[in-house]
Amino acid sequence: MTERERAINKDLRVLDDAHRLGRLTRAEYRARRRRVLQSLYDGNGVVTARKTLVPGSGFTTTPHARQTHATPTSDTPMASGRALTTLLSMRPGIAWKPLLAILVGAVVLILLAYWLLHGK
Numbered sequence: 600m601t602e603r604e605r606a607i608n609k610d611l612r613v614l615d616d617a618h619r620l621g622r623l624t625r626a627e628y629r630a631r632r633r634r635v636l637q638s639l640y641d642g643n644g645v646v647t648a649r650k651t652l653v654p655g656s657g658f659t660t661t662p663h664a665r666q667t668h669a670t671p672t673s674d675t676p677m678a679s680g681r682a683l684t685t686l687l688s689m690r691p692g693i694a695w696k697p698l699l700a701i702l703v704g705a706v707v708l709i710l711l712a713y714w715l716l717h718g719k
Contacts, residue, residue, distance in 0.1 A: 603638075607635060607638060607639065610635045611632065611636075614628065614635065
């Protein structure tokens with residue numbers, strides 16, 4: 600990582616902390632973040648190389664189709680709802696079959712213990 604990238608990362612962390620602590624509005628945060636990220640562009644308009652994270656095959660149990668939404672121009676409850684729905688659809692899937700097997704096994708053991716202790 601170059602010194603310039605380290606400086607940009609530091610600026611982004613400071614900006615993120617200010618927004619998280621409520622010192623900046625969302626619009627102000629986005630505008631400042633855009634200005635910081637503009638410094639990643641070379642003078643020729645070429646974007647510097649980025650390392651993207653690609654999820655491995657073990658992150659989800661079933662693939663989710665990514666839906667693209669138009670970027671809202673203002674902060675509305677509908678936009679917040681879409682953001683929450685998008686975040687929830689991106690979370691890793693839960694392995695339901697093992698969880699269900701453990702739950703059924705626990706219920707059977709409880710019923711068996713009750714029958715043995717109170718059976719006549």
